[in-house]
Amino acid sequence: MSVETTTVKVYERILDLFEAEGINTLFGIPDPNFVHLFHLAEERGWTVVAPHHEESAGFMAEAVSRMTGKPAVAIGTLGPGIANLVGAIMCAKVENSPVIFLGGQRARITEQRVRRGRIQFVQQSGLVEPSVKYSASIEYADQTDEIIREGIRKALSGTPGPVYIEYPSQVIQEELEVPAALAPAAYRLVGQSAGQDKIEEAAALIRAAEHPILLVGHGVHTARAGESVRALAEAMACPVIQTSGGTSYIAGLEDRTFPYGFSAAAIEAVVGSDLCLAIGTELGEPVHYGRGRHWIENASNRKWLLVEQDPAAIGVNRPIDVPLVGDLRVVVPQLVDALRDTPRARPAQLDTWIDQDAAQLARLAEQAPSGLSPVHPARLIVEATKAFPADGIMVRDGGATTIFGWTYSQAKPHDVIWNQNFGHLGTGLPYAVGAGVADGGKRPLMLITGDSSLQFHIAELETAARLNLPLVVVVAVDYAWGLEVGVYKRTYGHDSLETGVHWSKNTRLDKVAEGFGCYGEFVDRDEDIAPAIKRAYGSGKPGVIHVAVDPKANSEEMPSYDEFRTWYAEGMQ
Template identity: 30%
Template sequence: MTEITVGELLARCLQAEGIEMMFGIIDGAHIPFTVHAPKYGIRHVNCRHEEGAVHLAEGYSRTNGKPSVVIASPGPGGANMLAGISSAHAEGHPIIAIACTRRRLTTDPERGGAWQATNLVDMAKPITKYSGLVRQPERLPEMMRAAFRAALTGRPGPVFIAIPDEMLGMKIDDEKIPVYPSSQYRMTNMGAGDPAWIEQAAELLANAKRPFLHAGKGVLWADASKEFIELSDYLAAGMSTSMGARGAVPEDHPRYFFVFDMQASSLAKNEADVILVVGSRLGEYDGWGSHPAWGKPSEQKTIQIDVDANSIGLNRPVDVGILADAKSALKAILSKVKEKRQARTEMEDLPRYRELTQQTQMQGFQFLMAEPTRGLNPGQMVFNARTFFPRNAVTVLDGGNTTLWGVAFNQIFEPRSFLYSVKMGYLGTGVPFAIGAKLAAPERVVYCITGDGAVGFNIMEMETALRENAQIIVLVAVDDGWGMERSAHNFGGVPAEQQQGVNISGEMRYDLIAQGMGCYGEKVDSVGELPAALQRAVDSGKPALLHVTVDSVLNTDPPGYKQFRYVRTL
């Protein structure tokens, strides 16, 4: 008989799932686990806040497509983690959240007055796909399997496991508690789906005169961008992506319709005779898949591919629903389409659609060329950053109006190169998302464009970046206020002197805060200073933060703001 601690057993469970990195703040109860983690190839990243730790894990998962682990202490540590878990739940990120509870003698059930006794398991249930308390050491592997199965089956999402703190130090006979690899207890690839469905989809697409393809984040999770584009190219079909799936198609592809190119995109989608939706629920910022953003379902055929049966036909009725892995299904459809027709060389009416695209671009150009009276035009800040950084750089956006400028003037060219809290608009995710992305892909450049309000939430994680040698470049658009709230007041006709809760101290120096943590910091007050400042930030070899003064008046009217408000009313 070989005895190991339950903590070491937990490390074995995580190793079996390929976990190489975990995030969070270590509690004394974790020691029987954390001392063994390196032996099982698991690196711990010490963070400054448990919510920030979850956001780091989200950035890590989004960039490499793997699940991430976050650990937290009993009571307040676990409660802090729940805020981040709500982000992962909304965005569909497979986060394995593990928190200790205080000893069962006083907390299971809670006797009243117990220190740090919090019912985290029930609190986590509405924002996770699985939440459970391990009551017997022998059931730990089983419950970890249940957690990973839930996190990675169908639409990805977070799970929560609570472990009493005294349990991790208990000894157990490891020969009696086997740990299985993922292939032995859960489906790791759903395959291409029912051949009859594939045949129907291929028939519709092969005979379509105006096919159109739309990618959601499921295309990225399935690593199916190549297959998505190959099918589109063979059919000469138009393409679009959801906001979260930006990068699934290079945004300079000749048949790609950008998210802000609403006139051209809506017209192409309305005139399409067959729509193929892959890995998307067609949510609010996809216009719910409804007219006028899309054609009427009665007048065009819709094919939908998804790993989650609950997502098929959710917001738009379908003619063919394919429950399958996106990569496998797209390969199978293309193979069948090739049997039925020759490749098409031109998209119907593309020049007519591009006339509308040019009109949209000219409107955007007006935003970009507006002269600031103070600091930089926010669009120029974004445009210069995109021009400076390489094509395959990872872009992270955070904030309100700052994000709208970032979406408009920062093209994305490769998969897993764009991180933003799309469904939640969760402020404060930018810096930790960027750190997680850099840890997942250390060979890639990672830069974050954020607002001064948003950066304040988790700016202390810059010290985490320094300690973990994660060189990220953060551009903070400083307008000394909550920009989108100013816009809302202006839009509602509220005079500036009557606007409440929109200002932040103009004395703040975010570059000095970064310097105080040992990072590189610099203040930029004109567009001419920005390229050299970016170069100095890169050359520093450290995590860097640029305090970029932007014109507060220009910042209240970013491109896409009116469309943003319109979509929210649909």
């Protein structure tokens, strides 16, 4: 039986292959290599966003991937465009984000010539390869399907991550005679389950445990698996411990979810646990590899279960009693089914921890210094997060600002996006734009950031205004690299010079925002923060609230800093 085919150009086929994966957004600055692809994508109803910097395009695509659980696409023009993308590529690698980076390139004859002084040209693949899971070039039109599919396959297989596909100009207009694009399950593994023997072994250990806990990481949220994890937590009748990357709160589990290391209830639950089921986490430095610090006590009595897509990750950071290798979107429902007929009774200790954690948050809100001008950064976090819309998307950025946020936040958002593993500052505004695009601009967005971090990609305020996103940016302004000021003070003493960490106190970020077509407001008293946020949301524009914060407190009073530093205890873990 013959297969029906159609004649398409290479750029059309690339879109067909992405559409088969449910991809319908594209970020980048169009150049001669990509104008055809951009124009056709928009004609087909894609959301096509041109930011002001290619690195922003990469971060926006990463945010879309986190919000949808699917790969996302960012492009960079040849030469400088790819150079600008590199920071986002490295970030996606460390953050385990499956972003497809398409790179333009001159025709291959240009690369092969023995010439000097070629315009806008550098051999790009070799520069990018160390930071991606797969790197390839579509040299011939009939390679299009296999290379795009291999890129998607590699991006999503094992530990997710970015891929780079080069798109030389000589193939753009070439034609192909091809059948309809294959569905994902026809060319790659989809929905890998764990073996039933391992599921039964894990379920038996869970039933036998007296004090089980769930350790929930970044991957639960990027896989959009919250509903099944909620069902598992209820079947286990246990607390949920967040890793620093897994700070989104699962609907229905808000009260029993405690941040590892920053909540007294979390520490008590970890120390007293006799079984830990880890999901969506690499068990990395921020959780002390599951074997240091808070895990040391009672370690000999604790069983470990790990849901992990990459079999090569099993046992690397710590021994695992029962590995459950597969896609957590499939494995977690398997566990729920296995435990369905043997539900656990809710322990009284869980309610004690819930009360304890709620009391800790309330106490912190009371203790955050108030009535000061400039505002104390702890009070900024309390007031801003109290004003956070219940259905909103929270984005974090900044050094000291984020550290204050871990401790003092009064909100429990269902979606939190921040750059936890790589520590790349400046991601916040592009992440917010990407998250808003993925959401279709329906839910309010709040970015809480520092002034230095916001200025990395401040031009994307115009992008947010152009897209009319419901975004409010709350900026802690100390006119300095606050975290680095703290380093200087701890290293050399409070009276030392602080080289290269201060900048002009004449800058008004609210006025900058107005220049980009956004709402702007200046605040230097804590009681004005929440009303300003409300006015910004009511303006119908993206808003920037410039909050003057006390620079001394911002650099010297960072909470839980000793806990944070244990993540970097070289040789101690």
